Amino acid sequence: MGKNQWVSPRENGWGVHGEGNEKDTKHFDTQKEAQNYAIGIAKNQGSEVIVQGVNGQIVSKDSYGNDPNPPKDTEH
Template sequence: MSQKSVHVVPRGGKWAVRSSGAAKASKIVNTQDEAREIAREQAKRSGVELYVHGRNGRIRERNSYGKDPYPPKG
């Protein structure tokens, strides 16, 4: 089963990198930037979506590293 997305989420004053559907975070780091870089590499390797959440839990950034069903025209 392939993973569908990678998330950067706040976790007790730190930041976690978590795959959708996973019970545990794959990595917990001190800064959101560090977590974003780790998650970006995972998303690129797997060809999936990356979601970066803010401290309030809401999605603040989204990037697709898979096949885009609506690619830009031009």
């Protein structure tokens, strides 16, 4: 399983970075663009996407791997 991908607010847009990485993999103007990019990486690596809101709080977590304990939420 690869690194979880974080979508985080930045001064001038949104950044995508692997968990534990200091530098962003890529920078985007919108949260949606960043989220779509992160989903592509997560699907390829079998990991999760964690999306933060403008205040930095986690607003969404989705697994794109082989999760042995899938969530019972109804987000999607």
